[in-house]
Amino acid sequence: MIEIICNGEDDSNKGNMRGNADIRRPKNIKQIGDVSSNRKIYIEDYAFTYINSVAYQTPEDEQAGVLLGEVQKSDEEKCLFIKGVIRAKTPENETKQGIVFNEKIWEKIYAEIEKFFPDLEVVGWFAAMPGITQERFLYLKKLHMDNFSGGMKTMYLVNTCDKEENFYLYENGELKKQKGYVCFYERNYEMQEYMLERRERKPIESPEKDKVMKSIRSIIQEKEEMRQRRKNSVFLYGISSFMAVVVLVIGINLLNSYEKMKKFDTSLSNIALEISNISEKEKSIQTSDNSVSVNKISGDVYPTEAETESTESRTTRSQTEQSQTEKQAESAEMVKEADAAQTTYIVKKGDTIMSICKKYYGNTEKLNEIIAVNNIEDADKLYIGQEIKLP
Template sequence: MVESVYSNDNAEANRACRAQTSFKMPKNIRQVGKSNVTKKIYVEDYVMTFARYLAGDDYSSCRIAVLVGQYVKLESGNCLFISGAVEVKNIDAANEIVFTNDHWTQIYEDIKKYFPEYEIVGWFIGGPGYLLEDKEKILKTHLDNFAGQDKTLLTYDNIEKEEAFYLYENGSLCRQEGYYIYYEKNEEMQNYMIDHKQKPSEEAQYDDRVSREIRAVIQNKKGSADEVKSINRLVYAAGTLLAVIILVVGAAILNNYDQMKNMQNTLNALSQNLKEVESVFRTKENQQENTDQNSKKTNEAATDKEGSLNVEVVPGGIKPLEENNEKKEDEKSNDNVADSSANSQKAQKSEQAKNTETADANSEVVISGGVKYYTVKAGDSLAGISYKLYNSANYISVIKELNNIEDENLIYIGQKLIVP
């Protein structure tokens, strides 16, 4: 029976639009050979497993199946996605291949049951290579049952273990240089293979290491989905608990806000008091330090007998010390023979000699007109001056009296003091 299952009219556009609305590009894809640029063929891994299994090791005949899938138009070109395969049973592939009404009835029932969302996109024939060399028989079968440029033919040589895809171009079936294998759960194909007592796993009679590894990854992802959901639930529960704890703590903080504010004010007051106490202690320490420095300077001035003093002599009548007067009276009383005028001249000469000796001995004192002057310098005190000039503190009261000083600590640098 010859039946056209493909048309280039509006049905093609309708199928393309319907396929595109539910199409989602697979994530795991492997390229085999060199792909056609304008027409790309994608076949699901379970379909290839089923085709190779179907061909088996029978080198006397061929096995046939119908391929189902969808057409998708992408920016890179037209793509054919083969997602399933239905075996055509009880067909004589050794002679002329004929699809009867019973064959098509069974094919459409299987497609409706296992692949309701897909359409027929080509067919498969597998067996020994010498049976696949009859190109005319295969071309006639293709044109009689799968007419159209988009329908594909998949062949598998079970002797050479080699598969190939063909497209109808320029009146002949042209072999494609390559194709793509994609990996999905494909539960439809798995159910079909299980129902027909064929295992959808690597137990098929071929060894494809890459396919096994990719399938293992997909199964692991499927198995870990429940773990991910459990982890998500646990994270959600932990987040909810944390939110409740935060709300409780926040409420407690709001209720105790006034107490916390009062505590903060108290801490600020204590901090201010500590600063004031610290300031008072620092002031006392500075005063004590200044006092110690002044005492140190006074002691240094009292013990220091070296240095330079500027002494200026100004005219004035200052009476000599009682010690000198007593000496003069003794000299006058003892000198009865000398003339009074001669005694007076001698006394003046003696006094000038003494003054000269004092000026020479103490370079800090200047004699002017018979009066001794001492110029105050930094670090001096009346006690220190008395010790410097006379090596005694007995002259403090005399210096105060000569200079009308009431407080012995009130002298200044550069002040000229009359000294005895």
């Protein structure tokens, strides 16, 4: 039985799925089988898909790895959340002996946990093999008891021959197969980064699961796109408001300058007209007296007031132009400083948004800000040579 619950909980299943408020449950989930037990197993989609990709990539080989996550408890139930997977590989200088967990393998596992999943703990393991006999299952039980003892430590067993996949929990001295589990979906950057480092891709899902998975992922993608569009609209609104204020200020300054230049042109025209009148009067006097008048100008042609107004206009215009020049220089300097403060990064092979953020800031606090500044629609897709702006 498969029950799908997206972006919330089913009211008819509140008693089984919601539980105590102390347990933080994911919203986007897919329930597989019966999970009415008071001990529940949740596994994140990237971790689940990675396990199956390892198991079915070479189905004739035996594979194993460690499951990472956390255990949350309430008065009524216990929930195990699996969020990461580390594949256990036999060192190259040793002969492959099937599934083993020796000291060298554990050293390598703990090193990769520290590198990729420092906030998670070991909550179980997985094993994949072609066919499982009773003798082989007893060996797996011994491995579980020796390396993963504890009531909420799980074993995920994949039979690559019969294509059977089941979770087991240790109860009353036996590994008991669980009736169901819950697959949940979230932005698991740590698991994505580990998969990129391993260069191992997700397999093609079976036709039965593909339709369900696509439906759930499309809902999640639509929500992400809506959230991103809201962020972009707020950002564009802020930019538009700022540009409107800048244009308004520039327009006011240009209008003031135009009025002052108009007054200045009027003053120059008046002066030119007065000079023209003076010349005409001089010619008239020179003709009537039949002589050349030297420095003889009628008393009514000295444009004292006009010249004074012209001088004041020129002074005012000079001050205005100087102020405008200073403002433009200040604006240019601010733009240069803003450009200088903006750091860019060229994407290289193997880079992710999270790895770039960790590299430059030491943490992932500015992850969403980097996505918003660069208008990145899908944070999982970067291209080699792409320029990333770092605020």
